[in-house]
Amino acid sequence: MDIWDKEKRSQVMSKIRSKNTRPEMILRKALFARGFRYRVNDKRLPGTPDIVLPKYKTVIFVHGCFWHGHEGCKHASTPKTNTEFWVDKIITNKKRDKIHTGQLISLGWTVLTVWECDIRHNFKRDLPRLIDNVEAAILRGKSKKISIKIYEERENEVVLVAEDIVEYNQNPSDMKTENH
Numbered sequence: 030m031d032i033w034d035k036e037k038r039s040q041v042m043s044k045i046r047s048k049n050t051r052p053e054m055i056l057r058k059a060l061f062a063r064g065f066r067y068r069v070n071d072k073r074l075p076g077t078p079d080i081v082l083p084k085y086k087t088v089i090f091v092h093g094c095f096w097h098g099h100e101g102c103k104h105a106s107t108p109k110t111n112t113e114f115w116v117d118k119i120i121t122n123k124k125r126d127k128i129h130t131g132q133l134i135s136l137g138w139t140v141l142t143v144w145e146c147d148i149r150h151n152f153k154r155d156l157p158r159l160i161d162n163v164e165a166a167i168l169r170g171k172s173k174k175i176s177i178k179i180y181e182e183r184e185n186e187v188v189l190v191a192e193d194i195v196e197y198n199q200n201p202s203d204m205k206t207e208n209h
């Protein structure tokens with residue numbers, strides 16, 4: 030028998046959830062354990078990305094399936110009441126996400142989206158595989174742009190004579206970790 034009544038139980042459970050199993054915390058810990066260092070909730074960047082990896086010029090959003098309208102996801106179903114209100118809200122969120130992604134990409138960032146359902150459900154028992162995918166996407170982001178600078182020394186000054194950015198043929202949609 031439960032030592033708590035129903036109300037107390039749900040209080041306790043929600044506390045545990047918010048402290049230890051919040052999806053972005055899980056992802057952060059896993060990435061940290063693999064040696065990645067990051068900033069969190071960086072307000073200086075569009076959309077305040079959840080995880081920012083400056084070394085890899087990559088940001089990661091951990092999106093709640095409901096709030097960010099994860100298409101085709103069973104964890105993103107719209108409530109039966111007040112449907113119009115929620116649909117409006119989610120459409121607005123999605124538009125905003127798209128704008129932020131566009132801004133970040135134009136600033137040279139690689140944008141990765143990890144959906145909560147992957148952390149909470151789909152990969153719950155095989156989290157290392159999900160993290161493998163995220164890691165691969167981060168490393169791909171780094172290899173995408175290699176800046177080659179060629180300097181020439183002229184009397185007392187160093188002049189940049191050429192700067193090539195080699196871009197590999199990468200489709201940004203490949204970067205998303207949307208394995209189901």
Ligand SMILES: [Zn+2]
Nearest residue numbers: 094099102146
């Ligand atoms: Zn989802």
